[in-house]
Amino acid sequence: MNEIKAPKGTRDIFAPEIHKWHYLENAIHAYYKKFLYQEIRTPIFEHSELFSRGIGSETEVVQKEMYTFTDKSDRSLTLRPENTASVVRAAIENNLFENLVPLRFYYLGPMFRYDKPQKGRYRQFQQFGVEVFADDSPQVDAEVIFSAVDFLKKLEIESVQLDLNSVGCPQCRPAYLEVLKKAARAEESKLCADCRRKIDGNPLRIFDCKQPACAEAAGRFPVIGDHLCAECREHFVAVREALSWMNVPFVLNPRLVRGLDYYTKTAFEVTSGQLGAQNALLGGGRYNNLIKELGGPDMAGIGFAAGMERIILHLEHLELPGRKILFVAYGDPQWLAHAVQLAEVLREEGYPVYLDYQGKNLKKQFKKADRVAAAFTLLLAEDEIRSSSVSVKNMATQEQIKIPLKDLNAWLKENF
Ligand SMILES: [Zn+2]
Numbered sequence: 001m002n003e004i005k006a007p008k009g010t011r012d013i014f015a016p017e018i019h020k021w022h023y024l025e026n027a028i029h030a031y032y033k034k035f036l037y038q039e040i041r042t043p044i045f046e047h048s049e050l051f052s053r054g055i056g057s058e059t060e061v062v063q064k065e066m067y068t069f070t071d072k073s074d075r076s077l078t079l080r081p082e083n084t085a086s087v088v089r090a091a092i093e094n095n096l097f098e099n100l101v102p103l104r105f106y107y108l109g110p111m112f113r114y115d116k117p118q119k120g121r122y123r124q125f126q127q128f129g130v131e132v133f134a135d136d137s138p139q140v141d142a143e144v145i146f147s148a149v150d151f152l153k154k155l156e157i158e159s160v161q162l163d164l165n166s167v168g169c170p171q172c173r174p175a176y177l178e179v180l181k182k183a184a185r186a187e188e189s190k191l192c193a194d195c196r197r198k199i200d201g202n203p204l205r206i207f208d209c210k211q212p213a214c215a216e217a218a219g220r221f222p223v224i225g226d227h228l229c230a231e232c233r234e235h236f237v238a239v240r241e242a243l244s245w246m247n248v249p250f251v252l253n254p255r256l257v258r259g260l261d262y263y264t265k266t267a268f269e270v271t272s273g274q275l276g277a278q279n280a281l282l283g284g285g286r287y288n289n290l291i292k293e294l295g296g297p298d299m300a301g302i303g304f305a306a307g308m309e310r311i312i313l314h315l316e317h318l319e320l321p322g323r324k325i326l327f328v329a330y331g332d333p334q335w336l337a338h339a340v341q342l343a344e345v346l347r348e349e350g351y352p353v354y355l356d357y358q359g360k361n362l363k364k365q366f367k368k369a370d371r372v373a374a375a376f377t378l379l380l381a382e383d384e385i386r387s388s389s390v391s392v393k394n395m396a397t398q399e400q401i402k403i404p405l406k407d408l409n410a411w412l413k414e415n416f
């Protein structure tokens with residue numbers, strides 16, 4: 001029979017890397033609670049329509065990258081390619097807009113995209129992100145951005161760069177798009193086939209094209225920053241001012257776009273140069289028309305999503321605390337019951353304890369204690385049982401002492 005392997009673009013995570021995941025997940029929970037964000041967990045799959053409306057049917061994600069399937073009742077369902085649309089759907093469906101204050105969420109979990117797998121990019125990948133609803137203040141934009149940058153800093157990820165832009169709003173963007181289309185048409189022959197198709201439908205997305213010729217042409221296109229309405233301009237000025245209060249440096253990037261109608265005003269991206277080429281860690285922006293688009297109230301929203309695999313790659317330096325283990329050994333199978341009970345008492349006290357039920361003799365048990373890298377082996381044999389004590393062997397120094405059982409916990413607190 002052929003060996004069954006994990007599907008392309010997926011991976012197994014286990015020790016020691018899993019310790020980094022626990023570290024990162026714990027850090028996310030602890031950090032975002034300080035800002036009164038509440039965790040939200042939405043289903044892994046949703047009705048496909050949520051994503052075609054919530055991400056945009058014109059996007060590459062929806063057109064090429066979704067894992068869509070029909071269930072046994074003929075419903076079209078999709079494994080979530082991102083989580084913002086789901087969080088908005090959940091808030092509408094559960095009436096959270098009326099019942100929850102403040103409307104600030106964070107999430108973490110797997111997302112799915114049929115993408116070309118490469119280092120740090122998988123078809124099942126983990127994201128964490130935040131969404132803030134019902135607040136259009138520019139200072140909230142700055143706070144969301146600050147939290148993203150500050151969180152990465154707390155993880156000691158270096159060479160972080162924040163790119164910032166405003167993508168305008170339904171008042172100012174249509175006029176800009178006309179100017180942009182005109183400029184793109186003038187250079188149409190230099191653009192790739194994909195970008196030529198984007199000119200009429202969604203010319204902003206030409207800025208996302210990685211083809212050198214397209215990027216070069218796009219470098220000459222007019223930018224949205226020169227066409228913002230007064231409201232968008234003032235909002236953007238205030239965002240930058242608030243970022244300066246928070247000591248968050250940024251790079252103005254007039255070609256950073258979110259190519260969909262419901263993205264409004266602030267757009268940002270954080271990259272790291274730590275692993276050589278600039279590597280996108282997270283991206284986000286304001287989406288003041290998305291909630292209405294998905295059938296909710298006319299309400300502002302802003303958020304970001306971060307790639308956790310990319311962040312894990314940046315945690316090479318992380319020194320995880322060594323896992324200290326106690327090994328309970330028994331001199332003869334007749335003392336196994338005592339050993340089991342000692343292990344139980346120690347675990348109650350919070351110690352990680354290993355007991356080898358297969359240990360035929362002490363020599364084999366000590367070998368196992370070495371293999372699990374136990375710090376101390378606690379030995380129970382006839383002598384110890386009779387005197388209600390335990391022999392404690394330091395596995396590094398090989399020193400051994402006998403301690404009365406009643407003093408063991410106090411001794412371990414001092415020495416373990
Ligand atoms: Zn505007």
Ligand SMILES: [Zn+2]
Pocket residue numbers: 191192193194195209210211214
């Ligand atoms: Zn192109």
